[in-house]
Amino acid sequence: MEHTFYLSTKDHSEMIDVTSILENWIAEQQIIDGIIIITSLHTTAGITINENADPDVKTDFLRRLEEVFPWKHQKDLHMEGNTAAHLKTSTVGHAQTLVISNSKLVLGTWQGVYFCEFDGPRKRKFHAKVIRS
Known part of the structure; x- marks a missing residue:
């Protein structure tokens, strides 16, 4: 079972909580237990798991x-000028793997899944x- 999700980002850098999008899809597909792999299909956008209770965490994360x-770095040679975006994606990672149990993502109390632009x-x-178990 697999699916491609589409979204439009609004800012140069942002973290979009996609936890409910994924959980709604899991419920619609009637997936009870398994493993889910979530991957960004871009070299300048990643997927991470982080705190979803305090919005300041996203602000601090992006600022850091x-x-x-x-x-903008004067010595970057990449003609598109987005070397920093490539480095951020490589640091954050392009994918995450999670457990699904009882039709829910297994996440800690404060955790959410984020698409990072x-x-x-x-x-x-x-x-x-999803790989069903």
């Missing part, structure tokens, strides 16, 4: 990544594949 990988705004997609 920008400190390490500033958007580093070169927006753009039309984006991510893919999920």
